[in-house]
Amino acid sequence: MRSVILSLALSMAFASQTTALTYWVDNKSCTGGRSITEALKETKLMGQKASERLKSSTDADYQHVYEHLMKRKKSDKGAFDKIEGFMSDVSKMTEVQDRNTANVRIYCDDEKRWVPRVDPKTKQNTGGYEDVDNWIQYSGKSQYSLPGCHDTRGGNRFTYAQTYRTYMDGAPPVKQAELRATITLCELVLFTDKEGKRPRKILNSLEKTLDLTKAPSVEVLALHTSKVILHELSHFHGYDTIDNAYYISNPLGNPNIRAINADELLKNADVRAYLGQLAILAERGYTFQRAPHADASKEEKEEYNKNMELGKLFLYQNLTKRGLRHINRLARRYNRV
Numbered sequence: 001m002r003s004v005i006l007s008l009a010l011s012m013a014f015a016s017q018t019t020a021l022t023y024w025v026d027n028k029s030c031t032g033g034r035s036i037t038e039a040l041k042e043t044k045l046m047g048q049k050a051s052e053r054l055k056s057s058t059d060a061d062y063q064h065v066y067e068h069l070m071k072r073k074k075s076d077k078g079a080f081d082k083i084e085g086f087m088s089d090v091s092k093m094t095e096v097q098d099r100n101t102a103n104v105r106i107y108c109d110d111e112k113r114w115v116p117r118v119d120p121k122t123k124q125n126t127g128g129y130e131d132v133d134n135w136i137q138y139s140g141k142s143q144y145s146l147p148g149c150h151d152t153r154g155g156n157r158f159t160y161a162q163t164y165r166t167y168m169d170g171a172p173p174v175k176q177a178e179l180r181a182t183i184t185l186c187e188l189v190l191f192t193d194k195e196g197k198r199p200r201k202i203l204n205s206l207e208k209t210l211d212l213t214k215a216p217s218v219e220v221l222a223l224h225t226s227k228v229i230l231h232e233l234s235h236f237h238g239y240d241t242i243d244n245a246y247y248i249s250n251p252l253g254n255p256n257i258r259a260i261n262a263d264e265l266l267k268n269a270d271v272r273a274y275l276g277q278l279a280i281l282a283e284r285g286y287t288f289q290r291a292p293h294a295d296a297s298k299e300e301k302e303e304y305n306k307n308m309e310l311g312k313l314f315l316y317q318n319l320t321k322r323g324l325r326h327i328n329r330l331a332r333r334y335n336r337v
Helices: 002-015 037-055 060-070 077-091 225-233 262-266 270-284 298-310 327-334
Strands: 022-025 104-107 115-118 125-131 136-138 161-164 181-185
Touching (some): 022 037, 037 060, 037 077, 037 225, 037 270, 060 077, 060 270, 077 262, 077 270, 161 225, 181 225
Parallel strands (some): 022 104
Antiparallel strands (some): 125 136, 161 181
């Protein structure tokens, strides 16, 4: 209990001021096809571009994205500061080589570091698991008896990544960062195949000539590792996000983020991941559809509403100047608007 109270107190202190996050990557597990070097660069870029676009007074398209996904006006300063502050923190994260000093410790080890919790006297398994290196524990509840990547409720693994931030009781044998959490990136997000032979690509590796307006929704890009990392970072102490909904229109969300209200969205992790993703897609000229004129036909307005609920991407020639130099050429080529 003491460790939980301490964790809560530190989280509140963290939330009251901007703090530079540090992270450490387990290079023993995040190597080869599991390397996340480029994904982390892109995650930080998402934070940077989202922060820039949120603070812009002229980026009407990204304001439209923000207000649609968050179901609130950008002028709501309290909510704006939370989202922009998180994105800014992510953009400024720095990597450290000493795990014990890092706030965030990232693993690609399929949860192999965990050991069953045992009673020190009887040596009997008491339920739950411990990560002694990071002095973090995992729930012993029967329905969550295995750490995230191995959770098979429903018969199959379904977890893409998991964040752990509950400290073990007592003082760790080696001094640790006061605020810390671990993130495990599971095989499902690291690879597109069960055999682990096809690593997932980052968004920036997509062909520049790819026409994303042909896709029914931004959901075709739902599982890029960089986006999943951004989602998990929002679970760190002080950001206060929970997994109360997933995806924009994918039925696997159950519920989707479009089904929850503005207050619930402010606590939602996935909406922040989409805001980051859409900030860098805007660098290519892609965004949500612009609202039709007030005198547009009923059919046009209905089509617009449908596209917005799906999260369909559009390509505009005159998107903010922060976009790539080739936006105009791409827009002319696809002639979408």
